[in-house]
Amino acid sequence: MFHKPEMMDALADYESARYVIFGVPFDGTSSFRSGSRWAPDAMRQASENFETYNHHFDIDYQDLLIHDAGNLEHYSTVDDTLQELSFAVEPIVADGKIPIMLGGEHSLTLPCVKACAKYSEEDIGFVVLDAHFDLREEYSGVKYSHACVSRHILNEVTDKYVTIGVRSGPREEWTYARENGIKYYTPDNVREKGIKEVLSEIIDYLGSSKIYLSLDMDALDPAYAPGLGTPEPFGLSDIEVRDVIHSLAPRSIGFDIVEIAPEYDSGQTALLGTKMLREFIAAHASDDSKNSLNKRDK
Amino acid sequence: MFHKPEMMDALADYESARYVIFGVPFDGTSSFRSGSRWAPDAMRQASENFETYNHHFDIDYQDLLIHDAGNLEHYSTVDDTLQELSFAVEPIVADGKIPIMLGGEHSLTLPCVKACAKYSEEDIGFVVLDAHFDLREEYSGVKYSHACVSRHILNEVTDKYVTIGVRSGPREEWTYARENGIKYYTPDNVREKGIKEVLSEIIDYLGSSKIYLSLDMDALDPAYAPGLGTPEPFGLSDIEVRDVIHSLAPRSIGFDIVEIAPEYDSGQTALLGTKMLREFIAAHASDDSKNSLNKRDK
Amino acid sequence: MFHKPEMMDALADYESARYVIFGVPFDGTSSFRSGSRWAPDAMRQASENFETYNHHFDIDYQDLLIHDAGNLEHYSTVDDTLQELSFAVEPIVADGKIPIMLGGEHSLTLPCVKACAKYSEEDIGFVVLDAHFDLREEYSGVKYSHACVSRHILNEVTDKYVTIGVRSGPREEWTYARENGIKYYTPDNVREKGIKEVLSEIIDYLGSSKIYLSLDMDALDPAYAPGLGTPEPFGLSDIEVRDVIHSLAPRSIGFDIVEIAPEYDSGQTALLGTKMLREFIAAHASDDSKNSLNKRDK
Amino acid sequence: MFHKPEMMDALADYESARYVIFGVPFDGTSSFRSGSRWAPDAMRQASENFETYNHHFDIDYQDLLIHDAGNLEHYSTVDDTLQELSFAVEPIVADGKIPIMLGGEHSLTLPCVKACAKYSEEDIGFVVLDAHFDLREEYSGVKYSHACVSRHILNEVTDKYVTIGVRSGPREEWTYARENGIKYYTPDNVREKGIKEVLSEIIDYLGSSKIYLSLDMDALDPAYAPGLGTPEPFGLSDIEVRDVIHSLAPRSIGFDIVEIAPEYDSGQTALLGTKMLREFIAAHASDDSKNSLNKRDK
Amino acid sequence: MFHKPEMMDALADYESARYVIFGVPFDGTSSFRSGSRWAPDAMRQASENFETYNHHFDIDYQDLLIHDAGNLEHYSTVDDTLQELSFAVEPIVADGKIPIMLGGEHSLTLPCVKACAKYSEEDIGFVVLDAHFDLREEYSGVKYSHACVSRHILNEVTDKYVTIGVRSGPREEWTYARENGIKYYTPDNVREKGIKEVLSEIIDYLGSSKIYLSLDMDALDPAYAPGLGTPEPFGLSDIEVRDVIHSLAPRSIGFDIVEIAPEYDSGQTALLGTKMLREFIAAHASDDSKNSLNKRDK
Amino acid sequence: MFHKPEMMDALADYESARYVIFGVPFDGTSSFRSGSRWAPDAMRQASENFETYNHHFDIDYQDLLIHDAGNLEHYSTVDDTLQELSFAVEPIVADGKIPIMLGGEHSLTLPCVKACAKYSEEDIGFVVLDAHFDLREEYSGVKYSHACVSRHILNEVTDKYVTIGVRSGPREEWTYARENGIKYYTPDNVREKGIKEVLSEIIDYLGSSKIYLSLDMDALDPAYAPGLGTPEPFGLSDIEVRDVIHSLAPRSIGFDIVEIAPEYDSGQTALLGTKMLREFIAAHASDDSKNSLNKRDK
């Protein structure tokens, strides 16, 4: 009769869950506009807007095993936050569940990727949608800044790495990307080739690898997502991002949506992020369901 | 010297008017975000932004016979509101005028459609732009909820029914639509076929029928229309909606724009809705004027 | 490590709880600006702003037995909502706990008062802070409108009734109040007599009665509480309202805070409402604790 | 059944009206934040919040003869606007009605005062509530700037002049005020003496004169009125301004409320301004009614 | 260690500068929503969001010679403002620098174009991106209104004139444009032909002429740029405008961005405008740099 | 003709300046709402609202020697920021000038106080207006959190310490304050004693000591200052804070205003903070001027 303010349709308890959603309200290294600390709760509120049914995949979310674990406790420093997040996310992966993180800022992706890699039998890939390379070694003295997350993943986890939507970075990052043969697609590349062709190239590149998929919402054009920490014009369309998710969710063993700053719009970006989250789950479950793994008994 | 805060260019009195605009500031059944009660006045204010001339149709709105009747008095319940709206709109139709309703929520469309059907010599069709099917029999115990308006029109008025932009609904609605052979176009359908082809199919389907045209603004993508009660990503573009209006206005005997929630943006959605209203009138009058019906003597 | 988005310091489970907080996100009869549906979650978010310690009462909220039950499920009509709320609140009272409702609109107070009266051994009084009398029998055809709540309580529950802060109502309500000897204090009365004297008169009037205390936030001046459904200038100060709560909480067996509309400010009113909630609990627990009822084992 | 978006309770036609409300949406000389052009419509919308009954004066506004004439047409320059306003307001005064202007900016007061003076048999006084002296001869080359209105009234209309709430101005204005024996009260003066004593002095000073009363909303402290063009801290309280209106309305033959900039809050200032307008009418009508002048036949 | 709140990467002093940015916070003739007075500072703040490197042109802005001169002092009338702006911009052009104006409203373009024309050895062309023709001789009595700027440029400076994005104007302007053989492209024209073809036609038309390039941000669709004085639906996309700038910047001897009204969004339009400014400088400098004119010594 | 976006009336260069204003846009340890990073520029913008003349002190700010040094460069961590701020502020104090810092968050006060103490011949006192004690040794692992600034000043600089407006803190802080004989005044204390009496006690306590004065804007009630990081109801009034500044500015050798979060209102708090800054300068200069130290030659 009463219900907690959780993500809508997250009806499963932890034990039975296939998907474990959790928020991390941390934005301490955000360089321009902060406020992604408010995104997890904004996305929970936004979720009430949507129908429980996804027509594209003919899936009702209430039939799936989704759990909302709540938010990570607040820690003041990025180092403490990453460590505690690491402690929190590892058991989820160890228990064979799909972790879905709601940022907070992009730096939070690192412990999630590492947890997924640690418990994966094979090497995993990392695919990120982002306006920014996030390839710095450090950003004004902070190693684990949100502007460095991809670099640490390359250094510490995997070099099977693809970034889509990138259009901003210092010359050093573009040089680094080129010299290290990093696979990236700018929005202009996507507009020229079409997202289908881009996805086909990426799938060739990934082979049979499982991946961790990370959606920095600033990959999207600010027309679709104005509520961001570092909005960058000339971005991807909503449909392009949706196509990436539809295509890559089935092979994903972890997912996150980061960098929404809800105080800079009236719900638009949190609504779109939440929709993307739901597309991810439906696309993943649809594939899973061919192996009948994740149905909820009603 | 003084002028009332009316829709700009609504210079005709009721008697001489061909188009009668009126607002219904009611949003009592809105399920997610309410506030469409403020839309009629927001659209009047927005109208001051626009030039009196429409280049596409070579029409000056000040030459047309447009009347702004004001807003329906406030009633607290949806049942009272629909009944009073029915009393208010019927005389407009009976007097041979085109009723143009500014919602308020989508439930308000029903009495307008019924009034148009009642005074039409032939059966009329119903074309609606909407992200949602609105095909429920009732929504959490409320028969005349904004989530049910299309169902009641199908049940009570006409089954010559087309919906464009639909992308959200429970499984039951999609099943109902399929099983009842309901003609619908998702935004993905529109993107694949192109709006011209879609319109060509619709026109074939409608034959020579007159229609009532209803624009639930959430048919549009939230990038164009963020100020909505239930914003749904992956929607129609502004140009696609404009093309529908240009194409179908000439055969329309009633029109409405509903579900704008002005408190969720800074005027963007009310401005676009008002522009769509003006495109409707110009497209309709342009056709009419071939039969020289609706010119204003200056 | 993860925590649900609950009211801060609500650390007790239901069974051990002395105070049971719950939200009712319903604003369906709101006549001017709606949006109190968003207040319970806004107050939970606001609670993170505050220290766990209340110096005035030398109480740490984390030592108290507070439970946050979440929000009542959504129902569309006021009648359904009041009935379900009645089903939900009665067990809380029956279990000997103090129900604390976060509205939502003022109509929601009625089932809470009735539940408290039902399980009270003696007749209870009702004290309400409100800019409005809420004494109508019905409001534009709706019996259980937020504009009628006090009348129904007078009719159905108790005539030991006091209202503080009242300054708005049709002539009929002022006449009714006068003719029925209703005890009311306008803000001008409070400014003239001083809140201490007013409270002294109220305490005389109430005798030893237990009461239900209801805080319609529009009792406060809009300078303190701009985010309201029906803001009314010339209201009570924050300190005056705090003094009422400090004085009357110890004898209260139920409490609510209603009519906050968070979309009309940037958190100011939800923050103040949440502070008032915390003052209520501290004042009540401080009195209780003299009888050592409600300490939490740590 | 339909009603125009007019000021609530403005039920009289022009001919029968005692009070003629009109808006002037002009803010062209506003030096810091503009936007008072949106205030008249914002105040009309705000009026729907209030009850039709004023308890203090035992008056129901629907019994009074109030007419809302709408807004003055838009002109681009202050000179054109003042001239057209002059043409518009003079007939109202000539017809023996009380003009009530909703600004727009303070410069608009001048033609209203002049019209009142022109048709008054005796010399009139001018009382203004304002944070600013508005005593400049011109402001950066613009004679009829909102920063000069009081100077022009002193020069062209009357030197029976009182300003209340003043706290800001260049040294020249303070010197001018002192050297010309201008009667002014700062908010600190009001706090020290009390508004009752201040009003007593003002009434002595005015003798039996009729006055024009002008409320620049920035007289109020920004805590009460944040939505202003030039907000000035340390201002008057809501109650102090209300007391001035209650006291001086009965002798007023014209009134205005200016300088509300609705885009800088969420309705708070327009609501308070509208309340002050209603207090003015009730206070004036209450006095009038002793001579039974202005009752509406129902 | 301290730095002034200037446009980011504007590291050069005036003497060494190739690009001189300056703001003109004036919006006195704005007809619908004002507020472009706040745009220059909003764009400076937005600039901190961006990387110093432009990948498309392989240029780091910190290597260029950019100076931010600050804002023109405030004048109250458009006539004074245009005259003072003329005095301010002429020396910049005389010194062989590229003036880049941040409006403020579109009327401010006139003195900038005239200054560029005065010091140019050959006749210059004028290319403007705008939703509006701005071809009126005067607008409600104001000659130098923002609605007239293009007409004055045609009359006083050059008839080598192209406007892109136009979609709004009274019949007279469309007639004038047609009868005077004015080269214009509506957004529908651009969508039909493609921006590449449009640019090819424009380049043919311009021949080898140098131009002044003016970006009225309302050329863009409100989905990309909601924070505008007079937003007009059905506009250009961000990519189309970027393509125009990339193509025409190399031949530009002056540039401006006008009509951003920052109070009507949360930074989106100022961010996009600032990005367009940076694209202009990079495109211009990239061309220049082939003649090694504008590198900054570090 | 052009002027930089500096604090209004800051007309002096550094060398001649008596008052050196600088901003520090850092909010990295803010625990609830961040955003004070935007306050320095918001205050510069707000300053344009005010007249150059202060009547209370008969001082024109343009006659004073005020310099605006701009903002401290951005550093990511609080440790780096405090160190660089220390490097930046020490020369200002060493040069005999009055440093006036615009935060940013309260942690930034520490290096300013230390710089003032270092160059003072005698021991200095510290007076802070704050809703919070800020007496923690560390806050969730961060030593130099904004919640600890007073403790570090007590530990490292002076125990001649007074805090006014305090009303929030964990039990440990209240205990620490009591056990260490810390001189504090809650708003309730101020309301009971009156601010004059409180100031008299403080002046007795300080003796002839010079002080550093710090204004955490959350000392004020949120009715006056809603745009804060951690708003706390039941605070000081605007007049009480002004009286403290008037009284203590003359003995101050450094001053700051911190914790304004401009994104949570529409300018109200930045306007009030800027006004308080101007009151500080006028009060200080007025005293100084008796010794004719700080007049600007014009």
Ligand SMILES: [Mn+2]
């Ligand atoms: Mn990123």
Ligand SMILES: [Mn+2]
């Ligand atoms: Mn990014």
Ligand SMILES: [Mn+2]
């Ligand atoms: Mn609908």
Ligand SMILES: [Mn+2]
């Ligand atoms: Mn819909």
Ligand SMILES: [Mn+2]
């Ligand atoms: Mn109530």
Ligand SMILES: [Mn+2]
């Ligand atoms: Mn109320």
Ligand SMILES: [Mn+2]
């Ligand atoms: Mn004034």
Ligand SMILES: [Mn+2]
């Ligand atoms: Mn003023």
Ligand SMILES: [Mn+2]
């Ligand atoms: Mn233009």
Ligand SMILES: [Mn+2]
């Ligand atoms: Mn334009």
Ligand SMILES: [Mn+2]
């Ligand atoms: Mn502090």
Ligand SMILES: [Mn+2]
């Ligand atoms: Mn504080």
